Amino acid sequence: MVNMIENVKQEIREVVEKALVRASGAGEIPPVQIQEVEVEIPREKDHGDFSTNVAMQVTKLVRKPPRQTAEIIIKNLSLENTYIERVECAGPGFINFHLNNNWLFDTLKAIQAEGENYGRISMGEGKKVMVEFVSANPTGPLHMGNARGGALGDCIASVLEAAGFDVTREFYINDAGNQIEKFGISLEARYIQLLKGEDAVPFPEDGYHGEDIVEHMRNFIAQNGDRLLNLQPLERRRELVKYALEKNLEKMKNDLESYGITYDVWFSEQSLYDSGELQETLDYLQDKGYTFEKDGALWFKASQFGAEKDEVIIRNNGIPTYFASDIAYHRNKFIKRGFDRVIDLLGADHHGHVARMKGAVAALGIDADKLDIVIFQLVRLYRNGEIARMSKRTGKAISLADLLEEVGRDAARFIFNTKASGSHLDFDLDLAVQQSNDNPVFYVQYAHARICSLLRLLEEDGIQVPEASGADLTLLQKKEEIELLKKLAELPEEIRIAAQTLEPSRLTRYVQDVASLFHSFYNACRVKGEEEGLMKARLVLVDATRTVIRNVLGLIKISAPERM
C-alpha cells in the first residue's frame, strides 16, 4: 500500500508547515493558518519535481509580495532526513522542490515488494460500495450503449476495489412493469401467429417487432408445442415471458461474461413487489406527506427535493411506475443492505432521471451525496470513415455480441475507457482491429510482450531479476530511466484520482504513458550485455515496468500477452 508520491507530498507539506510556524515565531511573517499546503507536480520539468503555491495563497494574510514570502519560507525550511535536495523560488512565487532520486529507488523496491498489489491503496477503508451498471432491458439484445456502460461500470468497480472499497457489482433486472407487459403481448401474438397463421391475430403496434421474438416462439413451439393455446391469456403470457426472459438473461449473462464482466448480484425488480418492499416504500412516502393525488394518480413531490417537476409513482390504473420501484430499489440498496455508497451508471438519454432519483433518496432520509449517478455519453460507430449503424453480418443494429466478434474484448474494453464518460465517443471499428501503432491497445500490449521477451532471453542465459535491495539502483541516471521511474511512481496516485473522479479513462492514458516511456528507455538503454551492475539495476526497472503494465491491464481486464 505504498503511495510514494503521496509520501513525498506529505513530507513537503510538513516541512513547509513547520517553516511557516518558525517564520511567524521569529516575527518574519504574521501567524498564518492554512488548511492544507497544496503540493503538485509541475508540468515543466525545469520547475522541479514538486512545487507549492503556498506563498501566493497566503499573500493577502501576510501582506508581502509572494516572492518575498516564498524566500522567507525557504529560509526557514529544515531539510534534514528528507528526499529534498534543492529548493528555489520561481515565477510569481512558486516554491520548487528538486529531489534526489532516492525516492524513486525506494519506489522501485516497493513495486518489487508489492508485486501484483502495487498500486492498491487503502482510501476506501473497506466501505461497502455498489456499482450498478448495464441493467439493460431484458426484452432484447445488448446494444452499444450497454457496451460502453458495461466497460465503464466494470472498470469503475475495479478501480474502487483497487482503492480499497468493498465493491459489489450489480445488474438490475427490469422484469416487472410495463415493458414486460408489452413483451408478453408481443410473444403471445407471435406464438399464435406461428401456430394459426399470420392473420389469426394482429400484431400490436407498440409491441416488440424484432425477429428475436419470433425466434423465441419458434423454439418454444418446437419444445412445447401448442399446449398454451387453451390457456387464459394472462396465464399464457406469464409462461411465455418466463420462458423468453430466462433465455434473454442467459444470453446477456453469456455476452457479458465474454466481455469480462461478472456480476455479484442479479437483482430482480419483481422481487421488490413480491417482498412487499415496494409497498413499504410507498407507505413511507405517503406517511411523510411526500406524495399527493392528482388526476387519479399518486405523485411524488420531487420538486420539494430539488427536481424540476413532480413525478407519478402510481398510475391512475393502480400500477406503480418504473420510478416507484426504482425508489424501492434504492431504499433496498441503502437501508436493507447497508451500502455506504451507491453508484448508478446511466446513458445520457436517461439523464433526466438523476435529479428525481437523488430527490427520492433524500426523501428516504438518506444523504443524497451517497448516491453517485454517472452519466455517460452515447457511442457512434465508424467504419470506413462513415457512421456504421448496422452489423455487416446480421444487417441489424450492432449488438455487444457483434462488437466482440468484430474487434474482440481487449480492444472494446480499452477503447471504451480511453475517453472520459462525459465525452461523446466515436468508436472506429477499423482502428480497433488494426495491429499497428495507431491502435493504443496493441501499443501497450507490445511494450509488455517486449519486456517479457527481454526477460526470457536473459533467463536463458541464467540471468534473473535481482532483489532490488541487492542492486545498485543509483546507477539509474539517464533521463529515460528517471522519466520512466517517475511514471511508475504515479500509479497509486492515478488510482486514487480515478477512484475519486470515477474516471477509469485515466488509467488507459496512464498505461499508454508508461508504455511510451518504456519504449523510449528501450531505444536509449540496453540491458543485455551491459556492465553487470547497471544491467541488474535496469533489470529491476524493466521488471517493475512489467508489473505496472500488467497490474493496470489486469485492472481493466485486458490481456497482457507475453509474446506478440
Added chain:
RNA sequence: GUGCCUGUAGCUCAGCUGGAUAGAGCAACGGACUUCUAAUCCGUUGGCCGGGGGUUCGAAUCCCUUCAGGCACGCCA
C-alpha cells in the same frame, strides 16, 4: 421554449476543485535497425482553448451572455 452534456492543433482527445511557456496520439515532413521484438524510437511543423463581457496578482479552468452540435423534457424505462 426549459434543463443537462460537449465545443482545445488538420483528426481523435487530455488538461476544467484557477497557477508558471496550453499537452498527447494520429496525420504531414525529416531521420534511427550488424547488437535485448522497428507492432519501436528521435526530431520538425502545427493553437484568437467556439465568440464576447466580467471576477483576480493570475482564467482553457470560475460567473454572465451568445453561437454550434448531442440528449432529455411521458400516468415509457
